[in-house]
Amino acid sequence: MLKSFINKLIDFFGSKDWEPYAGKEGLIMRRRLPGRWEYRAPTAAEIEEELLWQAIK
Known part of the structure; x- marks a missing residue:
């Protein structure tokens, strides 16, 4: 229940920031x-930034 409430709240506001996501076709x-x-x-x-972060990890 809490998770669905948080998802609805996130849906309401949205996000202007792009985040990396490893999909089936790659990054x-x-x-x-x-x-x-x-x-x-x-x-x-x-x-390049994502590769740098992966190298640091």
């Missing part, structure tokens, strides 16, 4: 919009 970027997710291909700078 993609996504952000939460009211009621759905929006996806796009990462830029070269975002790929």
Whole structure:
């Protein structure tokens, strides 16, 4: 119940920030919009940043 309430709250506000997501086709970027997710291909700078973070881990 708490999880569904939090998801509805997130859906209401959405998110303007893109976050990396490892999809079936590789790395993609996504952000939460009211009621759905929006996806796009990462830029070269975002790929480089993600590879750097993976190397640090």
